[in-house]
Amino acid sequence: MTRTGSIALIRNTQSAGAAYLCRGMETTLRHVGLVTTLLNDTEVESGTLAKHRLVLLPCNPDLSPSATQCLQDFTRRGGKLILGLTPTSEMLVLLGLKRLKVRPIEAREMVFTHKALHGLPPRVFLSTRQIVLCKAEPTVRAIAQWRTLQDLSVNDPAAYLAPNGALLTTATVTAGAHMQYAEDRIHLGRLIATLANHFLHDFDLLRFQRRLTEQLSDDEDLVREARPREFEVRALWLPHIPTQNEVALIARQNFNLICPTIGPIAVRAYEHKTFHRPWQLTNLLTECVDQAHRSGLEVFPYVTAWPLPSEEMRRFFDGTGRILRHEPSAAGNPQPAWMCPTHPENQQLLIDAVTKLLDDFGVDGVVLGGFRFPDDTSCVCEGCRQRFAERTERKIGPRPMNLQQRHAVWQNWRHESLTDLLGRLLTACRATNPNAKLALATLPSWDMIPKQFGQDPAGWAPQHLADIFFAMDFTAESETFRGELDHQIKSAAGGARVCAGLGVYSSSSEISSAADLVRQIQIVRELEADGFLLWHSHPAFLEEQFGEGLRAGALRSPAKLPWHPNAPSRPAREHSSVKAPKRRIGLVLPVAEY
Template sequence: MRGWDRGVKLLKYICFVLFLVRLSFAIETGSVATEMIIDDFDYETNLEIQKVWRGVQSEPPNVVKIIRHGYGLKSNAHFAQGIQRVSYDRDIELDLSMYGSFTLDIFLLEPWAFHAFTLYFKSGGGWFGCYSPMAKLGWQRLTFNKLEFQPEGNPDGWHNITGIRLSAWAAQKEDCQLVLDRLLARRSQIVIILPTIESGCQLNEVETAKKFAKTLSRMFATIGLLSDSVIDYSLSANLLMKHKYKFVVLPMNPRVSPELSIALKEFIVSGGKIFSIYKLDKDVAQLIGVKPTGWIQEKNDGQFAEIRFLGQRGFPKSVKQASWNITVAEPIGNQSHVVGIWCDSEGNPSNYPAMIVGKYGAFFSHVILNDDFAQKQQMLAAVVGYFFPSMHQMIAQHLIGNVMRVGHFTNRDKLERFIKKAGKIEAMKFLSRAKNIHENAVRNYGNGNITTAIEMAGKARSLLSQAYLFSQENLEVEGRAIWNHSGTGAYPGDWDRSAYELATAGFNMIFPNMLWAGLAHYASDILPRSWTFDHYGDQISQCVLAARKYGLEVHIWKVTWNLSNAPKSFLEKLRQENRLQKSKTNAEILWLCPSHQDNQKLEIDSLIEITNKYDIDGIHLDYIRYPSSDGCYCDNCRQAFIQSTNQKVKNWPTDVLKSGTTRKEFIAWRADQITKLVKAVSEKAKLIQPNLKVSAAVFNDYPYCVQSVGQDWVKWANLGYVDFLCPMNYTADNDHFSQMVQNHKNILPRNYPVYPGIGASASIFSLPIDQVAAQIHLTRQLGSAGFTIFDYSKDTSAILIPAISKSIGAQKPKIPR
């Protein structure tokens, strides 16, 4: 065995050297205007690198020669010893306020051993941190968008960076190595300017704008354009001109600061353009030639369901978008013109402009949502291309070059082999047409017909996507589940239609969200009844009746602890009884405190009520955790913790926070409060319905979720409290998705049923149909019992469900037992 071990180590060493030689040279640059090398790790000796970089609870870094250029930082990660991460710090003085993203090249030989990588920048009394998956064998480039960074502590600002921390997190208890190279800061030609309270905006407007700015940034990236983000304050306004931005995006800025208003006027004079979205500042409106005339909320469901473009070259014919309100605006004279109007769900046009463009900018009358992803890509490409032909050319290059990146393939030959091996006649037809159209796209690009080239690239990719879908297998045994967040199906008041649609598409399980901690969509005698119940009736009874008709299992989705939609009177009663969570600074959190026995009883009773009243197949627990590491530190938690553990706590909550004297004991006790509910629900519900299944939607980052939110789902599985799990593996990165599925398989009991969650329409991004199919394909390859898709709604029923119906769901399988 010793000789075999030495052979394995020698093989790993040879692979390590070979991979260092074979660096990935095809790393995207996008629309980068400026790059700054923060650290190229070009230190020739261990002594040199250790003078700059120091290990944090890790051994000192070493240098390693990289064939393509210079040296890199080599880290030995001793994860087998039980450490959770390896980290390296350095001191530095930087102003990163006008850089939008950062990249780091990293080499892994054992990617399965790593959970993720975090890049931190120290500023003042805190840090900015951003997480990135790292799931590929060999070299990869990690990208960290500034919009994704989260503050920890009290950072001063991006203008005052005083340190860097590089952290690689463990997924497996296995010793491994990594090499780091070239940490860069990047600035592009597109800048997203975020509103601030100081510029006159409300806190909810600031938070909403940041959310949709993330969506925009990711959409720009999918068409090959990088984007920066800065906040609206005098420094960024003064530097707007200096850094030669071409395109300013205002994601939802009802007001801009006086300094920025002046800067935008100068910006337009110098040739820059503005894209203002939804809420219009009056000065910005004047600059781009648009006059806001009001605001309107939809009067009926589906009033603003689609944007139809009026023959403007480059724009798609239409784009689906389920908007609920719009800003009403009109062109000012001949300064601008309408290129798109709103239509309802039946296709009837309105008189409300959706998109207005002019000489100096464009306006879109609602936030840009992540539905109808492919058409949104073309819409964004058209807006940018309308003003900047050079960027339009970049977009065309990117889209033509990525036509063959379909499903889980990045290589044309492998994609073709997959489709041909499946041997489906319809798929072969799609493949043949796609290849011809792709060749035409390349020819048109070469002839300078950029708009036509982009349109053809889109058509070719759409056909390849269909070929990929039609080439998927149909399994005889598989759990095909879908979450329904509304609790009404896709068609409120018509569960029969929803159940028929899902069954026809090959689904065999539905998880409808029927109750929260303080609200019920059914005839509850324990929780307040919702508006949905009042208007559409008992949703559980209607759902179960329809599901039985079409052979679907019903697993009632329960949002635990969270009171965000509870009636005010119900909340006030809980508040008076001191049953709400408190943060470490004693701020109220609108969640039930799990350590309060009355809250445990409320959660149990509401679920037992359902088990007694309805013939259901399962209970599905969600939010079965704390909201974050900031909860709960209420007085009841203090007393219960001390009584339960016999720990002495002199300073609450300091002693149980990070580096506190009783931190370890508190983390375990805190997780036990959540486990207590899971155990009680499982045992009591099965006394009533012995065949009932209990499941849970869980965070994907085990074991870190035990510390952060008290969610020990591996323990629940080991003790038999849950019958299957649905880790929320929401990612657009297929390698990361596979890594998570495999890691979960490794840490759970053998053959334990897992239905990985696929974020088809997650909050920040949505997945193209072929990528949903790809992640289903990967769950099958890795031996999962099935999959769970988020979310069943009117949007997904229009695009995703029909696509699955014709391919993966062409035949309905049996549910694993």
């Protein structure tokens, strides 16, 4: 294999989307056994590129002018560049390409010309909604074309090979579009290895291919030998309400529960009640529930508690004193707009909205996300200050406290407020529909991260303050995932059901292949968790990436939900001291959905 220092990967930390794509490329290279050195903007400027002969830029890294100049010097000295999604015009020029225009296209795969380069994969699955058309110099040639499901004659260039390097794809990122480097890791890894073999004389492509073949063989055995369970939660989170055809596809994939996102439930209910605005999702949700029940699926809409979706609502709740107040930010960064979680009217609004959803649409339950505070200091509105002062005076009295003690009392008050609200919400749901389930999406690392945001799942689960706890343990590291889930199951002590959130396609993780996903599903089953929720973007993309692999073993046959009348009783678990796992899931700032 090539020496460690010969391939560099330039990370992008300027935007969350670009950083996510860079992490996806890193995972792809690790998955296929390609070793790289990670560099940032500053390291590029310091002349570190001189140690390398091949540089990967997974996504337009918004490099500084100085770093861009360093890359230009790098190519003049004979270095090679491999560019990924949405490269700048300056970067394209280094490859002998000139951007002409952007063309809309619904493409699903890049098909390669086999004679263009030895070792190329037949295709790479990469969905896109638009591509960049380029003018190429005579020494630059297209090595792949786009193909669509609707029109097999489409032959727009999908990738280029140049003397100075290569353009992996002409796909470009669109706002809100599904774009990642996880759809086809094996073939994408083969493509990069083929380019490395072309540009680096000491790269052993045959050895790489043998290793990859062995890994694929092991992965195929794992996927094929996985055994399904008869009773478990197989849930699929979706960022939208699926169509009737999508619901039918999900049923064929042998899931038994769908969680379509319908957004901030409380404020939407307030808009409808106060301003008499029709809820635009009414017909879609009604049709979805009807089709799901006919297909044997249960429906738990995924709702968020406190985020405010519009500037109009932010101004309205601000004017009524019901908006969350943050501590002033030293950096002056804009803060997310949330309703105050401790305001009595906001709490009652959430209860009314969730119970109305259960009552009006015949759904089987609700998954509540964002049931927390946005940070570890809010809310500091006048109402919260007054309610905290009253609680402190009632329980502690006039005893003086230092800052550390006061902060601890403050944190306890926040999660006590949410604990009380969660109990009232569960009672209201039971009164509305005794058979409906209340599920709670929680942050990972139950003994660490959630408490910073007012959550206390380790305390709520044993008290059965919700029927199901979906722990969003989004990580690609299987052993880290095992330790966290084991800790959560033991913390629940046989109270509420615990299901694992698997971050197949999330803002903080990707699961790279069907084998990796099956590994995590097998861990869920080995630990006797009650099931899992796949966090993904679209049932069609899930089918393309994982459908065949999942149906080969882990989801080979349908499963009944654990509350089915014929389901066996749950194993008894006693509450005991629980040791925290050695490896934890890190989370800097959670997204509003959980």
